[in-house]
Amino acid sequence: MLYFLNDYSEGAHEKVLQHLIDTNMEQLPGYGTDHYCEEAKEKIKKACGCEDAEVFLLTGGTQTNQIVIDTMLQPYEGVVAAQTGHVSTHEAGAIEFTGHKVLTLPEKNGKINAADLKNLVETFYGDENHEHMVFPGLVYISHPTEYGTLYTKKELTEISAVCREYKLPLFMDGARLIYGLVGKETDVTLQDIAKLCDVFYIGGTKAGALCGEAVVFTGNSMPKHFLTRVKQHGALLAKGRLTGVQFDALFTDDLYLEIGKNAIETAAVLKAGLKEKGYTFYIDSPTNQQFVVLENRKMEELKKDVQFSFWEKKDDTHTVVRFATSWATRMEDVEKLLSLL
């Protein structure tokens, strides 16, 4: 069985696992105060080109979105996000659970744009009754988006400018960030992100770790008593080393980039092969998620040999499916998949 179901199907990248093994019997203090957490944070700040950032390691994506959004917002504020944003649709109401509304913007290829954002904010403040409404308090974007697409540097810069004009912090969900950094088509670097966003996270779970997301607060944006709030959310690990050691490995010798490259290269071969075979794409994705239209009969046949994700019904005879590659995808499996298609 070939496995293109998602990018979190295996355990940890071998170097990450090895670091866990090597450090296993070291006796370390708890709650993220150990030296591996410290070193991981330093390496991340260096990679971001942002020495004065503050980094906090959390466990999973929805948890991170919930905690960052809840702690960055005032109680009377909501978060602005694309209608297709993960926080808008697939987090079981985790944002509302903490008392905040998700204010949605239209999306194109999973992305919002600066003009729509500006319009939302100005419409809000222009409304005589805005004190009876939810204040926009933070802007959420994902990069890559839920559709595998990427913001260009120009797009990000424009969104960031609107955010700064209206004093709205900009938050980037980087659950799959490493897959957005290494492609040939992107002009956005980690350093750009650190400059343009007030807070973002670098996903580990979907990028070679067993679990873990590294939140980077730039420019003194870390909320007061953040550790206590993480604890209050039930998200503070006693063995903080678990995420510390893994991120230490991911940011040693640029392992995160190496991991990203394998995913992008295998995805590119898959994409090129599919194009050649005349398949239609649901969306043009430059990253590790490829959304392809399959004839239903073909899809059923493929299921016998390949695991992939149902995305949505296209019409009565066609379906959109997703093939995901990752750090663990072998090129030979891509070739096998192509030969089956």
Next chain:
Amino acid sequence: MLYFLNDYSEGAHEKVLQHLIDTNMEQLPGYGTDHYCEEAKEKIKKACGCEDAEVFLLTGGTQTNQIVIDTMLQPYEGVVAAQTGHVSTHEAGAIEFTGHKVLTLPEKNGKINAADLKNLVETFYGDENHEHMVFPGLVYISHPTEYGTLYTKKELTEISAVCREYKLPLFMDGARLIYGLVGKETDVTLQDIAKLCDVFYIGGTKAGALCGEAVVFTGNSMPKHFLTRVKQHGALLAKGRLTGVQFDALFTDDLYLEIGKNAIETAAVLKAGLKEKGYTFYIDSPTNQQFVVLENRKMEELKKDVQFSFWEKKDDTHTVVRFATSWATRMEDVEKLLSLL
């Protein structure tokens, strides 16, 4: 440096780690639907002698307390706990964060008793104005308690009887449960707990896992759509295998009991040695946490060679400190510690 700081200083027990290594490259579905989660759950149910239980794997202790309490309670209900209960004091308000009050009972050696519980419930229902008050909706106990003490089977049975009389589910925080199951002085088994409690958890974080707590719902007590609520709390791991594999190892060939025994045996030697040397105990603990009164000068001296926890000031010249053993404690280190005392 000798390390008696706590029971979560090392990584994972070697067999737990080995299972993670062995299964690392298996491609598994996410969110706890993999077969290791399934097998772990089956083994846990068997160990509990409770085939119709439902088991759910979470990441940490405060998270588990928060989710179990929030989902078992109606919105107008609070949880009854000892004044010294972890949920009452050291969880940064995680229970109140989800809208529920902690209704406190007096404690003796960290334990509540059936009579006080009955009195609280009857006083509540006897009050003409109880509709203006928080309804008791769940009873929380920890076993071992925060002071390392244990309920006897008789005490547990009495508390459980009051709970059932008033239809209050009984919830046991078992963050250190394995250390409570293996001592010579206890008459409470895992099967007893499964019979007397409506929900409890078996801690992994403090018992040889990198992270993970296994919640056991007995007698159809699992709240509806529990997975969705876990997701809503930000606590659903994408790589559910991380906890599944670890609990699979812990419950294979009774590894959890073996782990517990090492902690109890080393603690017993430490306790006996301290007694012999004439040290005073703050509390008589039969488990892996030993609370000892040290002369302040002695304490300072000891700090040079040993890591241990400050517990509380006793008087101007004495301090209560805690020495914790674990699955990882070596008997030779206990002997070295005793020689220093």
Next chain:
Amino acid sequence: MLYFLNDYSEGAHEKVLQHLIDTNMEQLPGYGTDHYCEEAKEKIKKACGCEDAEVFLLTGGTQTNQIVIDTMLQPYEGVVAAQTGHVSTHEAGAIEFTGHKVLTLPEKNGKINAADLKNLVETFYGDENHEHMVFPGLVYISHPTEYGTLYTKKELTEISAVCREYKLPLFMDGARLIYGLVGKETDVTLQDIAKLCDVFYIGGTKAGALCGEAVVFTGNSMPKHFLTRVKQHGALLAKGRLTGVQFDALFTDDLYLEIGKNAIETAAVLKAGLKEKGYTFYIDSPTNQQFVVLENRKMEELKKDVQFSFWEKKDDTHTVVRFATSWATRMEDVEKLLSLL
């Protein structure tokens, strides 16, 4: 100055006020346990043709929406509402404050329809990942809507049928309900509403009371310990008589219908007059709110003599404004307004 700003500009209808005066020095028990509350509830149940309903008196509209929605929903559920619903837009996030998402449907003239509702529910349950999403748990409609429009009996029946098919309670926001009951164009009676909805409220604040909304739970839908939950929301009046006496007056000799009629009759004259003068309507409203397009210059001129509401900008030279009538509107003022237009 003529006053068409809204339907809550005056104090109480004279008969409501008189009842407050007449009963003022009676000594009554608190928290809604007095006999006026009791009598008001009986009269309301009779008017609804629903003897087994339960009625609870609250203070204001947003409060009522928040409490009904929060108490009718399970924690993992959200409320379905039109994008233009009051709970979606103008309640400062009061629904999200209690942890629930507002799941929006498209609207036409402020109304949702059965087909869109059915589609939302079926799409939800058809999604493989719906356990990672917010469950639809209640359907919210307003009648009259925020645009003064009314559901027909057929429309309501269809929506109610979808709700019952999927076991979704149907909740009607009746902040202006009395204005929807008395027009010539409506075929929906209070009894119909009691049959088709699981819970609804009859607004007092906008209908001749100083404050107060009467929530009617039909068919055993009242949440358990509702009084405690109202208290927990900070919404239980010590002097429950304040709302009890007022609703007792409103439902004595059908005062509520009389009040509604004056608003509708004055609005009808205004509407006919405006039509005759060739004004364009933003929406065709059969109730007490009339939305009219004014030339900006005309609007500015009118402001000198008349108070009305800005609704939205139509184009560079035109604006939509709202004229609201009420129980207190005098026909002579309508005539004066028409002469100014």
Next chain:
Amino acid sequence: MLYFLNDYSEGAHEKVLQHLIDTNMEQLPGYGTDHYCEEAKEKIKKACGCEDAEVFLLTGGTQTNQIVIDTMLQPYEGVVAAQTGHVSTHEAGAIEFTGHKVLTLPEKNGKINAADLKNLVETFYGDENHEHMVFPGLVYISHPTEYGTLYTKKELTEISAVCREYKLPLFMDGARLIYGLVGKETDVTLQDIAKLCDVFYIGGTKAGALCGEAVVFTGNSMPKHFLTRVKQHGALLAKGRLTGVQFDALFTDDLYLEIGKNAIETAAVLKAGLKEKGYTFYIDSPTNQQFVVLENRKMEELKKDVQFSFWEKKDDTHTVVRFATSWATRMEDVEKLLSLL
């Protein structure tokens, strides 16, 4: 039947009611923006000797406690209160509903003291693990307390000093404040309160209004966007005039003091009469609530002619009951009551 059940048994004081009648048909803007609200606020600020205060009118006591505490606290903070404080016991968990813990202090005659408060705060900050605990963020006191007792100026000054030392705002629940201002035994004035507290409220519901509590924020302590947060709590009245007109009346020609005096004078006569007859008091209250020990047989007999409150069981043959006077209590009724005792 004589009525000493509580201080909110009647409707409104005649002057308050008359003002409602006189202003009833005035057309006023909504949501507290009318000129009666404005005038009431100005008069209150003047009475408090605090021109730069901000005043906000709410509806009821629990609502006010909930909103003030929730909006003054950071999310990681709790409110410090006496174990017997209203927020600790009789508000159905309204504080926890908004996510905050009530941190309790021991009480004496319903009062906390500066030393215990200082101790709580220092113990908190002295704890190495305080980041895992709830931060004290606000101090709540009631004056008169739930037992009718009063703080002396010295006590208040000391508590206020501790609060300021640790930057903890001091909040006074003044649901019955007017009854605490007019007695012969108190040395605390409204101006003192405005100087020593950061926020307090002057109760209307128990002091001659149909409903309404006036929150006074001194020294720029009003939380940002307070109106929006009140709306979000479901507590913003559309007809803000309802509370505005009533407080305008209460603070015209010192009506609030006149109202307070009647309650205190009738209570004083009752207290003196009871003392003379040899009754034992449960607590020595200088205000309008008198707590008396009655022989059970006597209590049952009295119930035929008098309404009063059960407070608590004293022993098998005696009960503590409460007699409450108010602005509406007639001296002749006190005399009748005394003749029955």
